[in-house]
Amino acid sequence: PRHPRLPPTDQPTHPSPGRVRARRGLVAVRAEAGVGGINPSIRKEEEKVVDTVLAGELSKPLTPYCRCWRSGTFPLCDGSHLKHNKATGDNVGPLLVKK
Ligand code: FES
Incomplete structure (x- = not known):
């Protein structure tokens, strides 16, 4: 889902469960909603x-x-x-x- 209040470059991403995404020196791991979460x-x-x-x-x-x-x-x-x-x-x- 998109978050309309954030500028396009700051839109959160929703990678596959367990996938790690690095951006601007930060590492974020997100669990996907709808597949049971973490x-x-x-x-x-x-x-x-x-x-x-x-x-x-x-x-x-x-x-x-x-x-x-x-x-x-x-x-x-x-x-x-x-x-x-x-x-x-x-x-x-x-x-x-x-x-
Ligand atoms: S971290 Fe050991 S059982 Fe979860």
């Missing part, structure tokens, strides 16, 4: 998936949080990114939060 199945009934973590209350010194949206224990990483990376050639991994 989140295939986690809490889809919610308008937006947001979680809050108090780092001081973590039980372990290092806690991995999922960034691939495929964890069965979301928002914690369960290692599912390994299967995703192998199947797709992607390179995603968790966010490690230190206590």
Whole structure:
């Protein structure tokens, strides 16, 4: 879709899912709406998936949080990114939060 308030040169692009587009020194990756987005199945009934973590209350010194949206224990990483990376050639991994 076009965004009429932006000049033609600033029109956002909508590449294929996972496609990376570099412009003016920036790299942007966009998920296409209508094909499920980046989140295939986690809490889809919610308008937006947001979680809050108090780092001081973590039980372990290092806690991995999922960034691939495929964890069965979301928002914690369960290692599912390994299967995703192998199947797709992607390179995603968790966010490690230190206590
Ligand atoms: S399971 Fe998603 S980053 Fe590890």
